[in-house]
Amino acid sequence: MTHLVPSPTAEAFRVVPHPAPATAAERAERLSDLRFGTTFTDHMARITWSAGRGWEDRRVEPYGPIPMDPAASVLHYAQEVFEGLKAYRWADGSIHLFRPEANAERLQRSAARLALPELPVEDFLASIHALLELDHAWVPDAPETSLYLRPFLIGTDVFLGLRPSRKVEYLLIASPSGPYFRGGVAPVSIWVERDYHRAGPGGTGAAKCGGNYAAALRPQVEAAQRGFDQVLYLDAATGSVLEELGGMNVFAVRTDGTVLTPIINGNILEGITRASVIALLEDQDLKVIERDISLDELRDGVESGEIAEVFACGTAAIVTPVGRIASTDFEVGTGDQPGPVTLEVRRRLTDIQYGRAEDTYGWMRRAL
Structure with missing residues (x-):
């Protein structure tokens, strides 16, 4: 019937x-x-x-x-x-x-x-x-x-x-x-992948298709064997510019009040959470700069303290602090606690999603 x-x-x-x-x-x-x-x-x-x-x-x-x-x-x-x-x-x-x-x-x-x-x-x-x-x-x-x-x-x-x-x-x-962080929001560790690439110019990086994620499984397994939670991919052309994690976009918060994130260039997914985070950060009077970010800039910035926070964002985890970044020739960290910018943008986003704060952006749609 x-x-x-x-x-x-x-x-x-x-x-x-x-x-x-x-x-x-x-x-x-x-x-x-x-x-x-x-x-x-x-x-x-x-x-x-x-x-x-x-x-x-x-x-x-x-x-x-x-x-x-x-x-x-x-x-x-x-x-x-x-x-x-x-x-x-x-x-x-x-x-x-x-x-x-x-x-x-x-x-x-x-x-x-x-x-x-x-x-x-x-x-x-x-x-x-x-x-x-x-x-x-x-x-x-x-x-x-x-x-x-x-x-x-x-x-x-x-x-x-x-x-x-x-x-x-x-x-x-x-x-x-359930909640992504079952014991409270905690920084994750990321391995910077040098040998494998998720996508390349003219490829399917900007599409949300299974092949992109299948290509990320082997690097994820190897990163886990090294004791890391996630993988950060570099561009296929030069192997020197940040692109994205296996399923999340990445941000770097500098001490001068600016926030860097890789530019959408056809190689990475145009995240909806990413766009929302940018809007929230800008409304916190932080200047968001979308441009190429070299691995050297990220490593040196975290090491010197010029980059105070690193976080990633996506549908599943919403906003995820990053505390440890490493590859074959370096390891740097931002601490074992989430930074204030990361926590605040996560709070503001989840408050809108769960109806705890007014949705001034018109993002929420009532289903029932």
Whole structure:
């Protein structure tokens, strides 16, 4: 039996309810000890695209395996892109999204780079609305928790030739997630990678696609073996200019009141959290400079004290202080406690996201 959920922005989604959704007790148990990306809600949203018919068959269906032909193009040529955003439960019980339109637009840019069809912004937003209509009870209300949303596009055409897929599926799954820092905000350590590169000029660095992250797994494993939490990548052309961490943008706070961050140049992802952090920093009367930052400048600045704080930002961790930076020939540190600029920008951002402060930027969108 199916029924329709009205969508405020796009064609109604057909709903196929889960035959055996989690009970309230089962859901409470799963929400009691959250890890990132390990627990999923009862349903997922889905839209099908084909070269001849465009986007159609909008539906919400039970979360579960996706039947796929072994010759599906995504399995052979990695034709896929994805996004990540969060739904937050406010103190009054309402549910809000942080800048979802920006995620929809970035998914379009990523899709264009990977020769995938661009999902309309209205459908992106409507899929979230339709999923939350059914699974809103999965949005946790404990401090620093959220419902992580993962929209993605995959090529499903059954064809081994090298061409863009003529059949594509858009899916949206959701995972309740706990705080990134389970014991309080603490600085992480980063290894500066010299041998591996995440992306290069003309590549897919600016797209949010799985291949970029797959390329970062080997360096991450090796960094962990050295005792480091994250990897900082340098440019492929010269091996001397900072780009980004495996999944986060990086900032350096100088003692003269300026904040440096690598310029968006097509090699790195244009982070939505990054853009928000820049706006917040500038409203704290700090001058943010987007430009190339050499590894020598970072190392020497931290060593001399001219760079007082280093932090990274992204959807999952929000704002993450960096306390230790090392590579094959150096190691420097900014201390074992987060700096004041890092803590303040993190506080201001999370206060807006959780409804504890007025959203003067218009970033939050009420979902339910």
